[in-house]
Amino acid sequence: MRNERPGQSLAGSREDLLDALLAAGGDRLAMLDPAARILVANRPFAAALGRRSDEVEGLTLAEAGIPQAPALTALVGAVAASGMALTVGGLLPDGEVTLAAESNGSVVVRGRNPEEEARKVRSRFLSTARHDLNQPIQAMQLFLHLLQARTGDPQTREIVDRLGQALQGAEGFIRMVLDAASLEAGLVRPERGAVAIDDMFSVLLQEFEAKAEGKGLRLSVRPAEATVTTDQALLLRLLRHVVDNAIRYTEAGGVLIAARRRGALLRLEVWDTGLGIPEADLPSLFDDFHQIDGRERTKGHGFGLPLVRRLAAVLGHPVAVRSRLGRGTVVSLNIPLIAAPVLVLDDAPMA
Numbered sequence: 001m002r003n004e005r006p007g008q009s010l011a012g013s014r015e016d017l018l019d020a021l022l023a024a025g026g027d028r029l030a031m032l033d034p035a036a037r038i039l040v041a042n043r044p045f046a047a048a049l050g051r052r053s054d055e056v057e058g059l060t061l062a063e064a065g066i067p068q069a070p071a072l073t074a075l076v077g078a079v080a081a082s083g084m085a086l087t088v089g090g091l092l093p094d095g096e097v098t099l100a101a102e103s104n105g106s107v108v109v110r111g112r113n114p115e116e117e118a119r120k121v122r123s124r125f126l127s128t129a130r131h132d133l134n135q136p137i138q139a140m141q142l143f144l145h146l147l148q149a150r151t152g153d154p155q156t157r158e159i160v161d162r163l164g165q166a167l168q169g170a171e172g173f174i175r176m177v178l179d180a181a182s183l184e185a186g187l188v189r190p191e192r193g194a195v196a197i198d199d200m201f202s203v204l205l206q207e208f209e210a211k212a213e214g215k216g217l218r219l220s221v222r223p224a225e226a227t228v229t230t231d232q233a234l235l236l237r238l239l240r241h242v243v244d245n246a247i248r249y250t251e252a253g254g255v256l257i258a259a260r261r262r263g264a265l266l267r268l269e270v271w272d273t274g275l276g277i278p279e280a281d282l283p284s285l286f287d288d289f290h291q292i293d294g295r296e297r298t299k300g301h302g303f304g305l306p307l308v309r310r311l312a313a314v315l316g317h318p319v320a321v322r323s324r325l326g327r328g329t330v331v332s333l334n335i336p337l338i339a340a341p342v343l344v345l346d347d348a349p350m351a
Helices: 014-023 043-048 069-082 114-150 154-184 197-214 232-248 279-284 295-299 304-315
Strands: 028-032 038-041 085-092 095-101 107-112 193-196 218-221 227-230 254-262 265-272 319-324 328-336
Touching: 028 043, 043 107, 069 085, 069 095, 069 107, 114 154, 193 197, 193 232, 197 218, 197 232, 197 254, 227 232, 227 328, 232 254, 232 265, 232 304, 232 328, 279 319, 304 319
Parallel strands: 218 254
Antiparallel strands: 028 038, 028 107, 085 095, 095 107, 193 227, 254 265, 265 328, 319 328
16 A cells, blocks of 8 residues: 655656656756645755655655745745746755646746756767867868878878878867866766776787887886776876876886885876976976976977876876986876785684
């Protein structure tokens, strides 16, 4: 036998009302009867009031502790009777709501959080920008490929090759800008899980070994045999920027990717034997478009290390840099280790 709450006299079961509520869309949703009693509420709606859904369902707006409950109760009744829609403020602590009448006589409340709305607008803009920019870039790459195939003159070929390099640089810059904007807008959410560091090191070795060898450098990896808690995709993006930056600014010697245990943490480190960084530049190294002796102007976009800072902040892995001018640089970050299972042996004497 179903336990019904006060005010659930409208046609349909709670499941039917919940289905209608979810179909209405939106982030913070509740369905009220004409007396402004909450029939059903989703978790975001209840969370805005500091409660769970089952704690607010069956309560009136006043009993739920909603501001301006008396005035809003009258509005709910008017909306239910007239079938109109009305947007008002004050129903939830941090935003306005729209009241809309339903065919069963109830009123759906849709919350509008200004910050959430702004986040969605940014997300739609960046998604559209990625899509709209991909099409012309892909077309240019196709035309460039066709042009390369039809070019036999060495001087013309050289111009075409430089055009390809310029297009590749422009594409990389656009993607970095969009990635930075997504991170800055809070649109990237980490999905944490168990990650084997040695598997990630193997990916980095495969991706960058040829680039290092092309400059006469040695790319080395020191196995760690450790598992950490992190978002594998985001951490890999971060390390790619660090390793790429290390190879770009190293002219002799090599780059080492390693890890060291530090109590409950694993410290990932990328060492290089490159130009090094002046001590005065270290505090602003991760700032956007920061230049060291004009290096970023000639060899990069100025976005690699700022992206590392943003990715590290999203992951919650502190990043640090140590460097000696003319000797090299090490970039490190600390990640929580997953403790290895302890094997307990029964040392009781055998019969």
